[in-house]
Amino acid sequence: MKNFINLTKNNQLFSGIEEKEIEAMLKCLNAKIKSYDKNQYIYRFGENISSVGLVLCGSVYLVKDDFLGNQTILSEAGVGQIFGETYACVPAETLEVSIITAEASEVMFLDIQRIMNVCSSTCVFHARLIRNLLSVLAEKNLNLTRKMLHMSQRTTREKLLSYLSAEAQRNCSTVFKIPFNRQQLADYLAVDRSAMSNELCKLRDDGILSFNKNCFKLNE
Amino acid sequence: MKNFINLTKNNQLFSGIEEKEIEAMLKCLNAKIKSYDKNQYIYRFGENISSVGLVLCGSVYLVKDDFLGNQTILSEAGVGQIFGETYACVPAETLEVSIITAEASEVMFLDIQRIMNVCSSTCVFHARLIRNLLSVLAEKNLNLTRKMLHMSQRTTREKLLSYLSAEAQRNCSTVFKIPFNRQQLADYLAVDRSAMSNELCKLRDDGILSFNKNCFKLNE
DNA sequence: CTCATTTCGTTGGATATACAACATATTCGT
DNA sequence: ACGAATATGTTGTATATCCAACGAAATGAG
Structure with a gap:
């Protein structure tokens, strides 16, 4: 023993x-x-x-x-x-x-x-x-x-925003790292990876956030 | 006291x-x-x-x-x-x-x-x-x-089957009652009620299940 | 019974998603 | 530095979803 x-x-x-x-x-x-x-x-x-x-x-x-x-x-x-x-x-x-x-x-x-x-x-x-x-x-x-709250959002965009803003809140910062790569994040949110990747870029182009790899920044 | x-x-x-x-x-x-x-x-x-x-x-x-x-x-x-x-x-x-x-x-x-x-x-x-x-x-x-498992299915049909078969398993019977009405079930599975109602009827027409109000029967 | 209310099923159109396929970028071992 | 493997971004299409609107059915109150 x-x-x-x-x-x-x-x-x-x-x-x-x-x-x-x-x-x-x-x-x-x-x-x-x-x-x-x-x-x-x-x-x-x-x-x-x-x-x-x-x-x-x-x-x-x-x-x-x-x-x-x-x-x-x-x-x-x-x-x-x-x-x-x-x-x-x-x-x-x-x-x-x-x-x-x-x-x-x-x-x-x-x-x-x-x-x-x-x-x-x-x-x-x-x-x-x-x-x-x-x-x-x-x-x-x-x-x-937490996961359930994000998953219960209807669109991929809403799921992403729900997750990312919760992470920002938890980190008390608009800049933070997430413990997932794209595929893992997609699995976590129960969405398609490519569609999610697409939506992330739209969010970036809309000026709502920016990212580099697994590091994100929420604007405003 | x-x-x-x-x-x-x-x-x-x-x-x-x-x-x-x-x-x-x-x-x-x-x-x-x-x-x-x-x-x-x-x-x-x-x-x-x-x-x-x-x-x-x-x-x-x-x-x-x-x-x-x-x-x-x-x-x-x-x-x-x-x-x-x-x-x-x-x-x-x-x-x-x-x-x-x-x-x-x-x-x-x-x-x-x-x-x-x-x-x-x-x-x-x-x-x-x-x-x-x-x-x-x-x-x-x-x-x-349990809820998370059902919600992580991609389509409304899969969500329904995941939930209903889990309920059948829990009840040890293919005939069982659920504690939800349609709207509540839709909220639970995070889908639109009308779309879900539609899908339920398709499942019935496909011979996979039958139902009456909140009582369900899974075939096979 | 009748009327009002709620629940459930049905439909059509705009939108979003999944899926596959591929291009680009990054990582890692050698 | 190089290529292989992996990760990420991009696009098009078929399909599924949401949403709103409506009719039918069931429920409940008086």
Whole structure:
């Protein structure tokens, strides 16, 4: 177990908790570690899960089979990130997605009940653990809400303006960088890349904004 | 305080906690109650909040001013429902939305730090409180993810099929009712109502589904 | 029952989008 | 510096969407 302690320090769940405390907590939480080859299922559609997964090494995909039978990657979790927390927190819901390793990986599983039910020993750090978990869920929530707002705009131009002005606001500046290239931005806004590229140039020609690669400037 | 105990029983946060315990917990949590007239701001854009609001009576809107200056209602919280929990759980983020009363309302405020940091007295019930909060966040997460999946389809037909097949799957039946009328479904999928209505009929004529009001049946 | 209101389906025209195909620009390894 | 690979911009066309307007059907109140 000890060789993973260093890994568990810089992650979403144990951040802010002292190293020696983590070791004690892992026992208390009855943490289990499992190894996987590439492209192995960790959780399958339809299962009812009660554990959060923490990626110790490697990375995993959260995938969904749509109504046409296509499998798409919804998100990825790398070292230090967690997965399954949403379904683990709602016992009534069975998985509508699956988790597959993107490469050979090691995963630590933590029972959600043990996370939620505070043990007597290290209450201060346990509170931090809970705070971290709440924080992960809340941040995902914020990101989903933001994305949804942009996507609910009807035209590509409106989607772009909605996204870019929100980013400007978040950065407290009319000049800012975005974490996407054109294709990724198009996927994020659920539009065609070439059409979006076209619309970006129209916005530039209309004097509404200017850009260079992934750096944007909103006018006025 | 006592006259609100009955109200706090059937709500998202205190569900599953015994009445007498709630009273003790409210003191321990330092719960504050405030009254509002109609159309009053409870939380404003830009604020940094540290409390979760619980609607005791009345109802509140979560509103957002978009880049065009329009104010839109993103969601509503009625009696027993909470608001602000997402931002309260992420101290680094300031409000990108505002909360306004939809009618004269009473709201109980609970400090998020006190919710997260377990007090010594009633650990069992406190764990339940935390479980409830996690559950609220996780469920919102699930709903946002589902909506996002449908909205990211490119055509109205695909959006409809994505939504309807997901609903069939969730209900474990090809026959099911949806909680929307046509306008609400169109808003949910971010498409035009008349175009959607048209597409629904095409799907019916193509033999893919049939419907009567808000009751649907998927074929095959 | 009747009338008013809301919901739902239908149509046509202006506009926007997706898609494919290609041109240009940038990045990266050697 | 060079070419290969990738990213970005541009264009045309078929298709889909939005929007407005309207009629039919369902709902609800009196």
